[in-house]
Amino acid sequence: MPSATPEAMLPRGVKDFLPIKAAKIEYLKHGLLDVFAQWGFRPVLPPSLEYFHVLEKGLGAGLRERTFRFDDRQGGQLVAIPPDITPQVARIVATRMREFPLPLRLCYAGRVLRHAEQQTGKDREILQAGVELIGLESPEADAEMIAMAVEGLKAVGASEFTVDIGQVEFFRGVMNGLSLPGELAREVETAIGHKDNSGLRALLAEAPISDQAREEISALPRLFGGREVLDRASAAVRNDRSRRALDNLARVLDILAVYGVEAHITLDLGEIRGLDYHTGLIFQGFLPGLGRAVCSGGRYDGLTARYGFPAPATGFAFNVLNLLFALDAELEERTRRSTDVLIFQSGADKALAQRLARLLRAAGFSAARDIYPRGLEDTLEYARKMGFRYVMTLGREDEGVRIIRVADGVGLQASVQDILAGDFAFLTD
Structure with a gap:
């Protein structure tokens, strides 16, 4: 009987990293942490195990369903391996650091674990390196996150990349007040997220909404590009909530121009991922040849309040393994030791x-x-x-x-x- 391959000796979705790959991961992690430190962020180290009933307060429905959980034989309670570090930082801030002066600039690097569909072949173990800025509600704080992400990408050797910026409040303003049935609302969101214009038109054709609302929703998948998107969006929507979101984006873009990173920025007002989690500006970083984001984040003003400490907040995290996959060849010379x-x-x-x-x-x-x-x-x-x-x-x-x-x-x-x-x-x- 043939012996098992090394990969077959591990659960699906996790990997060993031998010296060459491990050196690249360490290079990426320390390069990002150095950038965070230069911006004044200080490290925290959350645990790798939490009580599930505590952790789930900070999780949206999507992450809650992907959380590994099991009975703790010592305490008899349900415990969980965190699927994301941001909710852990929110708990730490709300319960351990509420007497600290605001704002808090915190950073971290660690592993999380998420259930993944077996047929997708996706990693279940994710290495995150990120920051959380607690206590500031301003366009400058949002811009700082994006500028740091750009600087982090440059620091680890990325030269060609884009950061796509969205605004979930813009989308919510368009959808607010529409009496779409739950299933139809989900199908509309899916069509917008996939930029499926024809599918969206078909869904809206018989929807019980006004012509103005139909026009606003239909515009969403096309609102992608440079700063000119703001003018197109302003002409397409009339509700106050969406207009306030556009004003926020305009101010963020002005600050990003001062940072000199606008060449890497695109706007995508049809980007709606993160609705469970975020409350305003959101963004994702992409490198050529990789169809998934290497970093993502945005504003999440309601998260610390779930642990009893209301405070505005924004942050983002790099997926270090996605970075490794995208930059593997470029890192060869930098990490050869x-x-x-x-x-x-x-x-x-x-x-x-x-x-x-x-x-x-x-x-x-x-x-x-x-x-x-x-x-x-x-x-x-x-x-x-x-x-x-x-x-x-x-x-x-x-x-x-x-x-x-x-x-x-x-x-x-x-x-x-x-x-x-x-x-x-x-x-x-």
Whole structure:
């Protein structure tokens, strides 16, 4: 009977990440966290397990259904693995930080777990790196999130990308007051989300709504593009709620122009994802060749209130694994890291090799001992495969040191005394 493949030994939707991929993930995560820190955000570290009845207060229906939950044998209560970090931060702010002065600028990086349909092949484990800005209700706060997302994408090596901005209040203003039956309302939302103009027209043809309302809804899938979309939207809608949303977007775009990021911005007023969660401006970041967002976020003014602390809030998170998929090739050079020295010493006494390894590390170099019993040729082959720059071979202390550059096999001789004295000039090329 054939043995199981490595992938078959894991549940669907989760992965192992070997050193090369893991190095890229760490690069992405730390690059994003560095950007967050530059903008004044401080880290929080939520737990990987929560009481479900507490966590679900901050979850919309979609995330609630995708939450892993199980009985806790120790406490007898239902616990859950969070499917998103933002509700956890909302709980922390409302219950642990309510006496802190506002605004709060908080950031994080961590893993979440979500149920996914088996046939989709989607990841169930998601690595998020994001920020939450609590206590500010202003276009400048919304613009800050988008500008940070652009800066984060640039920091990790993305050059071509777009950030699509929507406004759920604009959509709600259009839909507000319409007496559409529940199923028809859901079908209309789906058609708008898929930019299905013909399907939307067919749905609205017999709907019990005014011609003006029909005209406003029909315009939504076409309201996509640059700043000129605001003028088209203003001409298409007449309700006050949608007009206030357009005013908010105009002010955000003015601030983004000051940040110099408007070249990456598109408007999509037919974007309605996040209706369970968000209360105003929403956005998603996309890279060429990847059909799913690498980051998403927006305003969610009602979330902390669910935990007893009303406060305006906005934020966003990167999906680090989507970033990895999109930037895999570009990250190759940025994350390639060699270990400086592999130290080989024959004979039973390895004290000299151990002393030199300690000195190299103290000087800021990376050094490993080739403890595995093998000859020099096998050690050189191992060093080539594992990314070492040099192999340092030692005999007795009076025999000197031979240093072999792994890339081309060129060797040079040095005295043990010079190296013990800290002469590591051979490592600076």
